[in-house]
Amino acid sequence: MHGHGMAHFMLLPALALVMVASAWLTPAALGDPQATQLNLGCSPYNATPASAFLLALNSTFADLRANLSAGGGFATAAEPRAAAPAFAMAQCRPYVAGRDCVACFDAAAARLRGACGGANGARVIFDGCVIRYESTAFFDQATLPGNTQICNGSAVDVAGFADAARALVSDLAAAVPNAPGLAAASASGGVYAAAQCVETVGDSGCAQCLKVAMGNIDGCPPSSDGRAVDAGCFMRYSTKPFFPANATVDLAAYLRSGKKSSRKGAIIAGIMGGVAFLIFIGLLIFLLIRWSRKFRPQRGDILGATELQGPTSFYYHDLKTATNNFNETSKLGEGGFGDVYKGLLKNGKTVAVKRLIVMDTRKAKANFESEVKLISNVHHRNLVRLLGCSQKASEFLLVYEYMANGSLDKFLFGERRGTLNWKQRFNIIVGMARGLAYLHQEFHVCIIHRDIKSSNVLLDDDFQPKIADFGLARLLPDDHSHLSTKFAGTLGYTAPEYAIHGQLSEKVDTYSFGVVVLEILSGRKSNDTKLDPETQYLLEWAWKLYESDNILALLDESLDPEEYKPDEVKRIMEIALLCTQSAVAARPMMSEVVVLLLTRNGPELQPTRPTFIDATSRVRGETSTSSSSSASKATVSVSQVSGR
Structure with missing residues (x-):
């Protein structure tokens, strides 16, 4: 198991985790913290050094509690640069708010500390809230092995109850990925149900997690109460109300089909069952053919x-x-x-x-x-x-x-310019961040791309981004660098410490990512010559607009103003500028960037003036560097793949 594997600890039975599910569950009275424990898991490994980890963990827990106390129902906190890094997340159900949310958090935190001690990762799920912490970033994890259901209460004899319960949780599974805050509660036919996803898993991760949860909870009816728990989502139904009446929402607005008929669901299930049977037969035939050819050369x-x-x-x-x-x-x-x-x-x-x-x-x-x-x-x-x-x-x-839609640059400033809407652009930014976070921290070796730019980002049929050309640097001969020796047209993407001194780290990709984000927002190239005559690069122009509080002037004119909010634009622009800070240590890790992008009401960001490099390889900005370094020095061959 490689270094990041402990990020998955709490749902893997093979690691002999301590898992506890309460067997005496009863619906909580409205207005209480709903602090009934559903699930508890502790890593079998202790953090090292323990004192440093506990110090970092205490800091993250304090940040989480402060955020929840301020009215936020979801919070993340991290100490990534500590001697023993710690990452933590807390979330309350949307109908458990205010003091009840904080009380649930306090009870859950105490339960974790008492049960898990110095473990380098743990999670506890209550009816009203969830807390998880780890020694590595985990915020975008949706569903993991070990997801389960908890069925309680006596069997309900009312005809049609089981169908009604399954129909309602099915509607929730379809609606919640489209709902604000990735959460919703509803009531129908004497059944009360709610579903919620961790906000940082995004709508696609939410849909994936709730699909698994729906399959788990499907085994609970006719029990009067059922729950499904997973790394990134929670689902529950009951015959008794466990949330206030004003917490319910109209699911029809978030259902793609707009239908909530259990009969339709049964028809679809029948069709899918038939299709699944045909696929099963086809798979058997395929396996027989493969088995008969297993000694032939692979084609x-x-x-x-x-x-x-x-x-x-x-x-x-x-x-x-x-x-x-x-x-x-x-x-x-x-x-x-x-x-x-x-x-x-x-x-x-x-x-x-x-x-x-x-x-x-x-x-x-x-x-x-x-x-x-x-x-x-x-x-x-x-x-x-x-x-x-x-x-x-x-x-x-x-x-x-093969990526049918080609590269991102064609949609930003090529023949298909102006065709990407705001939501597509935001999803592309988040997807890029997730891909880079995987390369840097989640793969078993750290891969630094070193050439992140819009032409190296491809789009699939659904306009989801896929980063290309990672891991190829060591295949090049010494006299063929994929960075121009004169940096013409690429300096706008390249981190100054790498361009001038050949200093390579994951933060080189972070810098380039920040520049591409500005391109996505503006629809302009990083070295657009049509900018302010005194500005050679997009990054410098963006900083001037940020300083003058004129951020909307950065946006691509083709974007519909009804699709975005100024606060959203400012937040993403600040994240991009944070990624391009002069000091390498001041730039966030890509796993942190993912959290910043997906967390509402996140911490206030205060980027400082970035470093700008002009076409003659001179560094301008907050900290100046000698321009005597030659272009050849800037292309020092440095391995992009290193063990962690």
Whole structure:
């Protein structure tokens, strides 16, 4: 198990966690903290050094309580730079507010401290609130193994109760990902139900978590009370009201279908059951065919790589045919790593084939094999998936999943400029942050991209972002850098400490991310020459607008003013500027950025003046640096992949 694995501790039975579910649950009276314990888990590993971790944990708990006391029903806190980092989250149900929320938090915190001691991670779920802490970032985790249901109360004999309960929780599962605060309560047919997601999992993570929760709670009826608990969501139904009448909402406004008929749900379930049966038969046939061919050589055009294997080895001839002999008409783009072509495999799959610029040496081949194996094991919804590879003489080919919408730059300042709405842009920003956080902290080695820019962000059919070209730096020969030796057109993205001194860390990607966020907000290139004549780069212009409190002047004119709020724009702009701070230590980690983006009423941000670099490699800004460093020094070859 690699270093971040303890972020999953509380839902993994294999780690022999202490799990407790209360067996005497009764509906709480309205107006109380609902401090009935449902679930408790402690990591079997102690934090080291223990004193430093407890100090950091105490600080995060104090921050959580202060936020809840101020009226916030959800809060995150972190001490990422402590000797023993601590990350914590607390959330109250939307109908448990004010003093009751704080009282629930206090009871839950006391239960955690008493049960888990110096464990480096723990979680407790009460009816009214949840607290979780870990030694690594976890805020975007939705559903994890070990999710479960808790069924209580006597069986209800009323005809149709079970169907009514299942129909209501089904509607909640569909509506809550679209509801404000990712939470809702409703009552129908004598059934009271509520569902809530942790705010930082986002709408897609919420939908995924509640789908699992609905499957768990489905086994409770006809019991009069049922709950489902998971890492990122909570669901409950009961025959008795456990929330005030004014807490209910009209789910129809948040249901995609606008229907709440249990009969329709039954019809859909029947259809899905039939489809599932056909898929099952097809899967059996497929497995029999695969079994009969298990001793044959693997063919790459089947896309047969699995989650646990290395990349598929494609035949060079197949890829050459798929790309029409690497014809110019098939070219999707070109860059420092090599040209990319659209390919159609024999099985009808469309892929993207990248021809790498790599020297024909024994060392280059060895590096290619080891690095490609590493990259092929990187699986995240916001990172482009490597499907396979091929090598013939000095030609090295990588086969990626195909992104029909192409790269982000085309939508910001290319032929499709102005077609992205506010929600799409925000989702792209969050998705990029999640992808980078995975590369930096969640994969078993730390991968620094080093070339984050809008042309390296691809969009799928749903306009979800996927970062491309990560993990390729060590495949390049020493005389081929993907950063221009003159930094023409790329300096606007590059962190000053890396551009001038070759100093590489994860915060290099954080800086570049901040610049891309400004591009997404403004629809302008990082080195747009149409800006203020005294301003060479977008970052400097954005800072001037921020200083003068004229933030809306930054926004792309194609955006509909009805789609965004000025406070939202200011918050995202501040996060972007925070990512581009001169001091490396002042920039947040990408896991922190995810939390800042998704947390409402988050901490006040006070970015300072960033460092600006002009076209002659001079540094201007709060701290100046000598301009005598040559461009060649700025492209010092530094490995982007290092063990943690």
